[in-house]
Amino acid sequence: MGNFSSIDISASGLFAQRARLDAIANNIANANTTRTAKGGPYRRQEVLLRAVSGDAGSGSGGVAVDKVVESTDPPKMVYEPGNPDADSAGYVAMPNVNPVQEMVDMITATRAYEANIQAVNAARTMASKALEIGKG
Amino acid sequence: MVVIMADLFSDLTTLALSKGLDGAGTRHKAIAGNIANVETPGYIRQDVSFEDQLKQALQSPDERLAERSLQAVEPKTQSDMTTPVGPNGNNVSIDKEMAELTKNSLQYETMVQLMNMKISMLQTSISGTVK
Numbered sequence: 625m626g627n628f629s630s631i632d633i634s635a636s637g638l639f640a641q642r643a644r645l646d647a648i649a650n651n652i653a654n655a656n657t658t659r660t661a662k663g664g665p666y667r668r669q670e671v672l673l674r675a676v677s678g679d680a681g682s683g684s685g686g687v688a689v690d691k692v693v694e695s696t697d698p699p700k701m702v703y704e705p706g707n708p709d710a711d712s713a714g715y716v717a718m719p720n721v722n723p724v725q726e727m728v729d730m731i732t733a734t735r736a737y738e739a740n741i742q743a744v745n746a747a748r749t750m751a752s753k754a755l756e757i758g759k760g
Numbered sequence: 761m762v763v764i765m766a767d768l769f770s771d772l773t774t775l776a777l778s779k780g781l782d783g784a785g786t787r788h789k790a791i792a793g794n795i796a797n798v799e800t801p802g803y804i805r806q807d808v809s810f811e812d813q814l815k816q817a818l819q820s821p822d823e824r825l826a827e828r829s830l831q832a833v834e835p836k837t838q839s840d841m842t843t844p845v846g847p848n849g850n851n852v853s854i855d856k857e858m859a860e861l862t863k864n865s866l867q868y869e870t871m872v873q874l875m876n877m878k879i880s881m882l883q884t885s886i887s888g889t890v891k
Contacts, residue, residue, distance in 0.1 A: 630788045630789040630792040633789060633793045634795065634796060637792075637796025637798075640799075673801070674800065675797050675800045675802075675803045678789075685793070686797075687793075733799075736795075736799055736854070739795050739798065739854055739858060740796060742858065743795045743861060746861050750868045753868065753869050754868075756872060757872055757875050
């Protein structure tokens with residue numbers, strides 16, 4: 625029980641960090657996308673995480689993806705009169721994706737993912753140690 | 761005979777160790793939760809305490825009383841505000857959690873080892889031969 629539920633908690637962390645990585649990959653892939661189904665340039669996606677409260681008295685129940693929202697930052701206006709998507713003044717609305725920020729987010733998400741893996745491994749070691757009780 | 765059997769397997773050492781293992785298991789759950797929420801805005805780290813209860817129970821001079829207070833030891837999970845809260849309201853420090861994780865696993869393994877020693881002592885006294 626105790627050890628296995630902590631693996632579930634770590635799994636929720638792994639899932640959350642993977643969702644962040646998915647959003648980051650999407651943002652980088654669409655860094656230059658000017659056309660979307662909704663019209664206008666692509667908008668940066670952001671994953672909002674929420675702490676899940678566990679059963680009474682046992683503290684945390686892990687983490688969950690609350691929702692994925694689009695960033696409200698204004699699009700970058702680039703002067704490119706020859707571009708078919710340019711407005712009357714010659715400016716093209718480019719996605720509000722900042723590649724540097726995406727790279728930094730990618731590193732933190734990867735590291736957080738690894739930390740959750742470490743926690744799973746520790747739980748596994750503890751559980752298999754507990755199985756050795758009485759084997760002498 | 762029943763009394764002897766009960767005393768053989770539920771002495772203070774075994775009871776204290778099982779309570780300790782229980783506490784370390786609960787603490788691992790709290791640490792796993794902290795690591796999972798390392799990026800969650802507004803999350804406050806959870807900490808588990810049981811050692812002080814264990815120590816207090818074992819300090820009792822009367823063995824029966826000590827056993828009763830040991831039975832009542834329950835790991836307590838509470839919010840820990842001692843680490844600084846960041847701009848997003850989260851106070852999980854990943855370095856601290858990883859250190860706590862290692863410490864807790866070692867503590868758990870130590871208690872498993874002690875439990876094994878206790879059991880092999882019992883086996884020695886039952887069989888009369890040293891394995």
